Amino acid sequence: MKRIVQLRVNGVAREVAVEPHHILLDVLRQEFDLIGPREGCGIGMCGACTVLVDGVPLSSCLMLAALAAGKELVTIEGLSTGSELHPIQQAYLDHNAFQCSYCTPGFILGTKALLDENPSPTPGEVREYLSGNLCRCGSYVKILDAVLDAAQRLHSASEAGGVSGSLGPGANT
Amino acid sequence: MTTFELLEPESVEEATNLLAQHGDEARIIAGGTALVIMLKNRLISPGYVVSLGKLDELHYIHEETDGTLRIGALTTIREVERSPKVQARCPTLARTCGQVGNVRVRHAATVGGNLSEADYASDPPAVLMAARARVRARGPRGEREIPLTDFFKGFYETALAPDEVLIELIVPAAPPTTRSSYLRYLTRSSEDRPCLGVAAFVDVDDRGICRDLRVVVGAVAETPQEVDAAEKLGIGQRLTAELIQTIAEEYARSIDPLSDLRGSAWYRRQMVRVFVRDAVQGALDDGKA
Numbered sequence: 001m002k003r004i005v006q007l008r009v010n011g012v013a014r015e016v017a018v019e020p021h022h023i024l025l026d027v028l029r030q031e032f033d034l035i036g037p038r039e040g041c042g043i044g045m046c047g048a049c050t051v052l053v054d055g056v057p058l059s060s061c062l063m064l065a066a067l068a069a070g071k072e073l074v075t076i077e078g079l080s081t082g083s084e085l086h087p088i089q090q091a092y093l094d095h096n097a098f099q100c101s102y103c104t105p106g107f108i109l110g111t112k113a114l115l116d117e118n119p120s121p122t123p124g125e126v127r128e129y130l131s132g133n134l135c136r137c138g139s140y141v142k143i144l145d146a147v148l149d150a151a152q153r154l155h156s157a158s159e160a161g162g163v164s165g166s167l168g169p170g171a172n173t
Numbered sequence: 174m175t176t177f178e179l180l181e182p183e184s185v186e187e188a189t190n191l192l193a194q195h196g197d198e199a200r201i202i203a204g205g206t207a208l209v210i211m212l213k214n215r216l217i218s219p220g221y222v223v224s225l226g227k228l229d230e231l232h233y234i235h236e237e238t239d240g241t242l243r244i245g246a247l248t249t250i251r252e253v254e255r256s257p258k259v260q261a262r263c264p265t266l267a268r269t270c271g272q273v274g275n276v277r278v279r280h281a282a283t284v285g286g287n288l289s290e291a292d293y294a295s296d297p298p299a300v301l302m303a304a305r306a307r308v309r310a311r312g313p314r315g316e317r318e319i320p321l322t323d324f325f326k327g328f329y330e331t332a333l334a335p336d337e338v339l340i341e342l343i344v345p346a347a348p349p350t351t352r353s354s355y356l357r358y359l360t361r362s363s364e365d366r367p368c369l370g371v372a373a374f375v376d377v378d379d380r381g382i383c384r385d386l387r388v389v390v391g392a393v394a395e396t397p398q399e400v401d402a403a404e405k406l407g408i409g410q411r412l413t414a415e416l417i418q419t420i421a422e423e424y425a426r427s428i429d430p431l432s433d434l435r436g437s438a439w440y441r442r443q444m445v446r447v448f449v450r451d452a453v454q455g456a457l458d459d460g461k462a
């Protein structure tokens with residue numbers, strides 16, 4: 001039986017009717033028209049469906065939508081401010097850190113979570129943290145470059161006072 | 174996926190009552206990383222899914238004065254991995270949790286869910302069994318403690334009754350001279366479940382004599398495997414390379430491994446020999462706590 005739940009996505013709360021068995025990934029794509037989260041494997045292995053939930057990356061393919069009520073959800077669509085890309089997004093673009101880009105939203109959100117937790121990761125730490133994100137096109141080398149560069153950019157931006165587009169979980173509440 | 178009714182109890186009592194009321198029709202969901210896959214694959218089709226998500230009371234890591242760790246069932250694998258208390262008291266457990274799946278799975282997966290799922294290809298169970306950990310379960314008839322050595326009963330089968338909730342994991346403090354290690358062997362990709370995992374806890378006195386030896390091999394059979402007769406070979410002895418090799422041979426002989434995509438029974442038996450040896454030696458060489 002459908003129930004009405006309030007989901008907070010990218011800073012905006014909205015009520016939606018969901019069945020208890022509906023998966024968060026499908027609800028985001030179908031009800032919220034957010035197509036950044038994508039289905040790759042459907043079993044938690046690839047990271048294409050990554051969503052930040054209260055600031056931590058989760059596989060939305062493994063979450064019941066009804067149980068996401070009351071949590072702060074951020075998809076790739078919530079990272080930029082207006083037309084200005086988040087520094088991590090810009091770094092991925094500048095490094096051509098993708099080919100087909102199917103995996104990119106998941107990688108960028110994974111990167112966001114990593115850099116929030118560990119602003120200056122070593123290459124080994126980046127590889128380890130993102131080892132559960134799969135890129136079928138094999139852009140890994142460029143992705144690593146982009147992440148390390150993004151860390152630098154965020155670092156310089158915060159030294160210069162304030163990061164544009166640094167949407168932390170709940171930052172635009 | 175067939176639909177179900179989603180219940181969200183606000184206390185453990187309410188949860189166990191709901192489980193008792195709905196019997197076979199009900200299933201618990203904690204982090205959902207295993208349960209949602211079972212639902213998607215229609216391996217199960219419960220009428221009621223009971224979420225533990227509102228039970229904040231089961232979300233904690235406490236350290237007692239004697240060093241015992243008490244970990245609430247809803248604590249995530251990631252929280253155990255990063256907890257300074259666990260890193261100090263049982264670093265091998267923290268490190269092992271850091272090797273589970275990928276960071277998204279670790280953020281969602283709970284300690285209670287990992288143990289209750291009882292998937293043979295899991296990592297924490299071997300370490301926790303070797304650490305002589307136990308769990309606390311609560312049902313409508315009250316509470317009880319179950320040592321992990323009695324907890325795993327078969328494929329996806331535990332000693333928990335259907336109306337019991339695993340509420341706490343208790344990791345006793347090891348003597349300060351205890352050293353430990355966990356070696357995890359992957360035969361496919363880096364984020365895969367293990368082909369085999371060996372946990373070794375060794376306590377050696379200042380004369381170099383082994384006081385206690387516990388070796389548990391996970392992911393090779395229905396349940397984590399411990400070979401008492403092999404451990405006894407080491408206790409009271411000096412753990413020389415030869416003796417460790419003998420103990421490893423005894424493990425390889427005694428365990429009846431299964432075959433799956435991660436390795437055949439024959440191959441696993443060879444790997445048991447290699448990794449039991451390396452885990453015990455590794456614990457002696459550089460394992461702390």
Ligand SMILES: Cc1cc2nc3c(=O)[nH]c(=O)nc-3n(C[C@H](O)[C@H](O)[C@H](O)COP(=O)(O)OP(=O)(O)OC[C@H]3O[C@@H](n4cnc5c(N)ncnc54)[C@H](O)[C@@H]3O)c2cc1C
Nearest residue numbers: 044203204205206207208274282283285286287295296339
């Ligand atoms: C991509 C992927 C990779 C993985 N890799 C690894 C790995 O390398 N090593 C490893 O060890 N594991 C691995 N896992 C398994 C993962 O650790 C488990 O899925 C997870 O720990 C289960 O916890 P959960 O909270 O998500 O449980 P859920 O999925 O919510 O529940 C699992 C089972 O336990 C029951 N249950 C849950 N909580 C309780 C409770 N408190 N009391 C009683 N019953 C309960 C549920 O009814 C269900 O049957 C992987 C999983 C995925 C998806």
Ligand code: FES
Nearest residue numbers: 040041042047061
């Ligand atoms: S689709 Fe969710 S992790 Fe692959």
Ligand code: FES
Nearest residue numbers: 099101135136137
């Ligand atoms: S760019 Fe194609 S999957 Fe990563």
